[in-house]
Amino acid sequence: MSEKIHVVLADDEELFRVGMSYILSRDESIKIDYEASNGQELVAYLAEASQLPNIIVMDIKMPKLNGVEATKRIRLEYPGIGIITLTTYNTKPFIRNMIDVGASAYLVKNSPPEKVIHTLKQVFYNGFYYDNHVMQILNERAASLSIAGEKSVFDENFLTPREKDVLELICKQLTTQEIADTLFISPRTVEVHRKNLLEKTGVKNIAGLVIFAINNDLVPPIIID
Template sequence: MENIKLGLVDDHNLFREGVKLLLHRIPGIELVLEAVSGKDLLTQLQYTTPDVLLLDLEMEEMNGVDVTINIQELYPEIKIIILTMHKEQRMISYLMEIGANGYLLKDTNKEELEKAIRSVYEKGFYFNSFVSEALLKSLKNKVNNKPPKIGKEYHLTSRETEVLELIAREYTTSEIADHLFLSIRTVEGHRKNLISKLGVKNTAGLIMKAIKEKIISV
């Protein structure tokens, strides 16, 4: 099995060194890129492309929000985990909507860091209890007094709806394939169609939109 290629972007040297020490203790994860700013990252991405990116929010020259937007446009295959001290729920919701795949606070432990990296790599998203609460509150505010919609309004097939429900239940692509007796390529095709039909950027956004529009229930 190939290692998960990881990038780390933070302008505090001491914090980066601490994260690197944690990463050295996690098998199957290889740090291939280390950047001190958003601009530094975009330069390095011309030569090295990680699978998953740990990204700070507050940086000089280009902050984490701007970096997330740029990554979505230039390197949409890269999964982004925001790693920050910011706990504001509106910020969490906004970042997930513009393309982040996960959100961790900087006081997280090694076990959760590993879990988040592997989940984002394998499933396309990671929602811990803190993030889930923030997203659900945000979605609740947006859907209040809004009539429920059903999958037919987005022209979802019954099979796409099945795949969507399993994605929301945190099944991996291979697990969905086994559960529905499909090939992995077919499942990936359904996932791409769902992202296109619901007009979102990634799997994390797909789940948020599906809950918001009441296509699936929480």
């Protein structure tokens, strides 16, 4: 039996939560642990949960504690939880803001169910999932920062050539096994490089690593097929 993906939903629209819970639960690898009606309720649940979820699917606009502030708190206290933003807002400022505060993926509510499930699994297995639209926005921001002279400058030896190879493939959202096959190295070696990259960049997870790489021009612009 495959490993279960434990999910918590946070959205103030009950009808939407019920519908999303039904859609996700149809996949036998996904288990809905809890449904929160706002960010405050979500944070309270996490504080008392005997088992933390793997993924939180969260709206932005919620009463008492919105999705942005809830994401900030959860990233600090529970960095291992993947956060998928699922919202009606689809403008660049909202996308950039949620990615900046720690969202592992960003989807709009009119996304096809199969895309939501695919994104959820990508975040579970790879730590993040940014589709081509989100990647384009991140690449545009990186270019604007470069033009403005605001990007970080590193020594040439900041990353080894192999670390750069691994980092670029991580940003292309390849799995550990796919990176190993591409570079003709073992999965264990990939994990060592991944750990070194996290330590060198000072970020806590793979989503943060991708943002760091793009913002600091450590990888070429990424296009997702």
